[in-house]
Amino acid sequence: MVIPQIKNDLMNRKILLDESDIPTHWYNIMADMPNKPLPPLNPKTGQPAGPGDLSPIFPMGLIMQEVSTERYVEIPDEVREIYKIWRPTPMYRATGLEKLLGTPAKIYYKYEGVSPSGSHKPNTAVPQAYYNKQEGVKSITTETGAGQWGTALAFACAQFGIRCEVYMVRISYDQKPYRKVMMNTFGAEVYPSPSDRTEAGRRILAEDPETSGSLGIAISEAIERAVMDDDTKYSLGSVLNHVLLHQTVIGQEAIKQLEYAGDYPDVVIAPLGGGSNFAGISFPFLKNNLTEGKNTRFVAVEPASCPKLTQGEFMYDFGDSAGYTPLLPMYTLGHNFKPAAIHAGGLRYHGASVLCSQLLKDGLIEAVALQQLECFEAGVMLAKSEGIIAAPEATHAVAQVIREANQAKEEGVEKTILFNLCGHGYVDMQAYDDYFAGKLTDHSFTENELKEGLKEIRELQPL
Numbered sequence: 001m002v003i004p005q006i007k008n009d010l011m012n013r014k015i016l017l018d019e020s021d022i023p024t025h026w027y028n029i030m031a032d033m034p035n036k037p038l039p040p041l042n043p044k045t046g047q048p049a050g051p052g053d054l055s056p057i058f059p060m061g062l063i064m065q066e067v068s069t070e071r072y073v074e075i076p077d078e079v080r081e082i083y084k085i086w087r088p089t090p091m092y093r094a095t096g097l098e099k100l101l102g103t104p105a106k107i108y109y110k111y112e113g114v115s116p117s118g119s120h121k122p123n124t125a126v127p128q129a130y131y132n133k134q135e136g137v138k139s140i141t142t143e144t145g146a147g148q149w150g151t152a153l154a155f156a157c158a159q160f161g162i163r164c165e166v167y168m169v170r171i172s173y174d175q176k177p178y179r180k181v182m183m184n185t186f187g188a189e190v191y192p193s194p195s196d197r198t199e200a201g202r203r204i205l206a207e208d209p210e211t212s213g214s215l216g217i218a219i220s221e222a223i224e225r226a227v228m229d230d231d232t233k234y235s236l237g238s239v240l241n242h243v244l245l246h247q248t249v250i251g252q253e254a255i256k257q258l259e260y261a262g263d264y265p266d267v268v269i270a271p272l273g274g275g276s277n278f279a280g281i282s283f284p285f286l287k288n289n290l291t292e293g294k295n296t297r298f299v300a301v302e303p304a305s306c307p308k309l310t311q312g313e314f315m316y317d318f319g320d321s322a323g324y325t326p327l328l329p330m331y332t333l334g335h336n337f338k339p340a341a342i343h344a345g346g347l348r349y350h351g352a353s354v355l356c357s358q359l360l361k362d363g364l365i366e367a368v369a370l371q372q373l374e375c376f377e378a379g380v381m382l383a384k385s386e387g388i389i390a391a392p393e394a395t396h397a398v399a400q401v402i403r404e405a406n407q408a409k410e411e412g413v414e415k416t417i418l419f420n421l422c423g424h425g426y427v428d429m430q431a432y433d434d435y436f437a438g439k440l441t442d443h444s445f446t447e448n449e450l451k452e453g454l455k456e457i458r459e460l461q462p463l
């Protein structure tokens with residue numbers, strides 16, 4: 001491939017690929033993990049959950065990917081064709097941010113904000129809608145936190161003529177009205193969660209009518225709707241193995257782009273809500289650590305108000321509040337944990353994906369928790385120097401990048417930093433407005449919250 005090199009000779013700031021460079025396969029880290037994750041468990045029997053446990057809510061095509069240990073899974077042509085709307089995504093050398101920081105570090109970022117919904121989420125929404133369509137599904141239900149996932153799935157369902165029903169966490173429904181309008185424009189129905197349309201929702205509303213909701217509750221509602229109807233399935237935008245698998249197009253493209261730039265990362269940084277964009281950019285590079293002796297560090301950044309990786313415990317827990325999902329072995333704060341109502345709605349999830357949890361436990365990735373004020377400050381620096389206003393979730397990565405770049409400056413060492421700018425913040429301007437108005441505060445997570453959150457699930461432990 002010659003064209004990118006010619007482009008990049010002139011200017012190293014933007015590294016573009018051709019449509020023919022869209023990966024042909026997704027990469028499955030399961031094939032190369034030294035310790036395979038523990039199996040999900042059926043909560044009723046305590047036995048490993050098999051495909052049959054999942055078939056009421058997911059199509060078989062996705063269930064087979066969920067349990068697959070094949071290193072590469074072929075991307076269907078129809079999916080690649082839709083990927084062409086926004087893929088390959090650009091990579092930038094952050095020369096503006098480097099100059100602002102006066103750092104000897106080289107900073108690169110992959111920008112997923114160019115997708116139809118403005119984040120990495122369509123990378124998995126499209127294949128999920130595709131496999132549902134293959135199996136004759138007429139309607140898909142889901143939850144959404146900040147609205148990013150709901151928008152992505154609404155777009156994907158529109159591509160395949162599938163009905164889409166979204167349960168949106170109450171606080172985001174109120175804070176981000178334009179996300180709802182985007183979903184409606186793509187043809188989806190959107191309900192604030194908890195709602196009175198499900199048993200799980202009605203139960204929570206009875207306890208606390210003023211609740212701001214949580215992802216765990218919204219997931220329960222969406223699953224409940226899906227199991228009620230044979231033509232309806234449920235779709236999850238993060239956490240599960242097949243979701244992380246689909247996101248690996250990000251890292252595979254990034255490897256090629258850095259090759260054209262003649263570089264390789266010392267550290268890869270991404271925000272972590274459930275783990276999908278972190279996995280997407282990291283796993284293809286982590287493969288090179290595991291199989292080619294590379295030594296890249298991988299840093300997942302979570303909010304200090306929802307610190308499952310740095311303060312949670314590794315145990316079996318449900319993926320949702322009502323306990324409808326199988327038990328998953330993961331770092332968790334407890335499925336009934338209610339994180340503070342920070343603006344980075346996509347990071348307000350009580351657990352972390354099984355794959356990321358196992359990798360953290362094995363010391364193959366790192367985690368850090370940051371306060372939101374530092375993150376917004378970083379987001380403003382990025383906007384001024386690079387011209388992109390990051391989603392509040394993505395500012396968590398930017399803040400950690402700035403820490404690493406400042407450390408490189410103090411130590412006088414060169415290093416190459418890659419981060420995932422996983423979404424833009426143009427539908428999140430209320431968050432920036434609140435930040436400028438001094439309305440945002442840092443939230444400290446307490447020992448007591450942790451004890452409360454984990455009390456109930458300790459009794460669930462099979463071991």
Ligand SMILES: *Cc1c(COP(=O)(O)O)cnc(C)c1O
Pocket residue numbers: 119120121148149237238239271272273274275276277278346347391393394422423424
């Ligand atoms: C959903 C979302 C996240 C968090 O989800 P992951 O599965 O951890 O990637 C982070 N950033 C943005 C912009 C999102 O939309």
